[in-house]
Amino acid sequence: MSKDTLYKNAASEILKLIGGKENIVSAAHCATRLRLVLKDDSLIEKDKIENVELVKGSFLNGGQYQVILGQGIVNKVYAYFALEANIKEMSTSDVKNDAMQKLNPIQKIARVLSNIFVPIIPAIVASGLLMGTLGALKAFGLESMSQTWWWSMLDWFSSSAFIFLPILVAFSAAKEFGCNPYLAAVIGGIMIHPSLQNAWTIGGGYKTMPILGGIIKMPLVGYQGTVLPILLVIWIMSIIEKRIRKIVPDVLDIFVTPFLTVLLTGFLALSIVGPFAMLIGNGISIFLTFAITKFGIFAGLLFGGTYSIIVITGIHHSFHAIELTLLAKTGANTLLPIWSMANFAQGGAALAVYFKTKNSKTKSIALPSALSAFLGITEAAIFGVNLRFRKPFLAALAGGAVAGAYVATTKVAMNAIGLTAIPALTIVKPGSMVNYVIGLIIALTVSFSITYFLGIEEE
Structure with missing residues (x-):
């Protein structure tokens, strides 16, 4: 044929x-x-x-x-x-x-967040790789060269995506929410204006400015590196812009709509929405940092053991926002290593299926699916192999849980988002590299061994 x-x-x-x-x-x-x-x-x-x-x-x-x-x-x-x-x-x-x-409200929110953050992942990965390069140079004792021109340039290059993150998020969010991306970029610029305090160097606290006759004390703080504030602001901007455009005559639209949109959105961003959203974002970061620091082994077991189940629902796409918030606030992404263990474990289970099955078609699916999972793409392994035979999927959950507990306990961290499994070696913080590799070995060994021992039921 x-x-x-x-x-x-x-x-x-x-x-x-x-x-x-x-x-x-x-x-x-x-x-x-x-x-x-x-x-x-x-x-x-x-x-x-x-x-x-x-x-x-x-x-x-x-x-x-x-x-x-x-x-x-x-x-x-x-x-x-x-x-x-x-x-x-x-x-x-x-x-x-x-x-x-066809999605429910939670799935729709997850999909929207995915559509916003996936396009900016290359910028974050590039910055993470540059941060990793600087970290490796420091680990080799080359920090004495920090006054050289090339070190300064590497430092600028590695931090720029996080400093100007609100502009990147604003532009991408505007496309998703159906408003003008260039006006959104202006709003992002307003929220990191140099006249505002740097969010990373406040130290003694926020300065405030009384506005509206002292009714509101507006914090004079910039939103460099933040995620949630700009997301909420651009969503509100999309509503404002659309409402204004409906009532403004076409002949005046090009003048009046941008003017009023920036004026109203900018005021709300700095006075109400931004401060409120920053409180929520800080709360999320504090909670996650506390959970991983104080309950590392249990947090790793829980997150690593349930991540693949979350992948099935599609809600995992929304985690980029949480990871970026954590990365911007603490300088370390401690969640992604746990997700990475779960993904690698799916590959280990699929690899065991390859060796265990006697069906030639299953073999032809299992091996490439396992290799794909080792590179961080798990759909083929989860849906094409492990879920089909059920026991391998449960074995992968166990592998993700055990390895997740290990990397959480040893405080493995990454410099960026978007990469897992083997490709994530490029964004692992230098001090975490050995424990990250050990975690991958644990994920592979546990998931492979349990799958091979339990076997698979084939028709």
């Missing part, structure tokens, strides 16, 4: 087993998966779909039914799928918009 025939047959079978073209709301594909939003998810014949040749697994998450086909295959299957279903070429963002309509 030719490859084209394989692709065509797979597309035809998948279409039939999801309820036919009448059940499709939208369809697109990413690098490895067919992404479908369906009218009625109950029509999906999941077990039969996963037995279709070329299909490596499938799962329903975030309002989308995703069929794992693999890189280089999915686009070819999709071409036949779109032709047979008579649908036009769509982007993954189109599918995401349709999928949003």
Whole structure:
């Protein structure tokens, strides 16, 4: 059978087993998966779909039914799928918009936060790598060179993303909330204006300025490195801008709308919303820092053991905001190492399935899924392998819990967000490197051993 025939047959079978073209709301594909939003998810014949040749697994998450086909295959299957279903070429963002309509409120919030923070992850990763470089130089005793031009430049480069974080978040949030991203960037600039105190160097406390006849004592503090204040402010700005645009005549819109939007949003940002949101953000940071510092082993067990369950719900996308807040406030991301252990454990369980199974198709899915999880991408391992056989998933939860407890107890920390498992070695703080690697070994050993010992039940 030719490859084209394989692709065509797979597309035809998948279409039939999801309820036919009448059940499709939208369809697109990413690098490895067919992404479908369906009218009625109950029509999906999941077990039969996963037995279709070329299909490596499938799962329903975030309002989308995703069929794992693999890189280089999915686009070819999709071409036949779109032709047979008579649908036009769509982007993954189109599918995401349709999928949003099927989510519950908590999932929608998580998806919104994901859409805001995922685009800025490269900037945070770059800064984290630069911080790691500086940390490594210090570890090798080169701190005496801190007065050199290149050291100063590395220092500027590594801190800029966090200093100007409100502007990055503002721009990305404005796109998600449907308001002007350039006005949002101006608001972000207002919140880190050099006339305000630096949030990292306040020391003796905030200076205040009485406004509105002394009714409000506005803290003269900048919001460098903060996340929650700018998120709330830009959400409010989106409401203000849309309301103003509705009542301002078109001929005056270009003058009046930006003027009033910046004026009103800027005032609310500095006087009410910013201070309130900063209190909440500080509270979250204090709580998490306290939990990991005082109850490290229990926090690690809990977070590491439940993270993969949270991944299934899709709510984990919202954790970027919490991690950024923690990173900005304390200079260390102590949550990401725990997530990393959970991800690596999923890879260990999938690898054990590869060695344990006698089914050639399961082997062909398990090994690449394990390797993907070792690189921090766990969907294939979780949905394509471990959940299917149940015991490997439970073994991975155990591996994540034990390894999570270890890295929490040994205070492993990272300089950025967005990378887990092996790629995260590049953003681990130099003093944490050995314990991070030990944690990965624990995650792999525990999940692999339990899966191999318990075995898997195959039809």
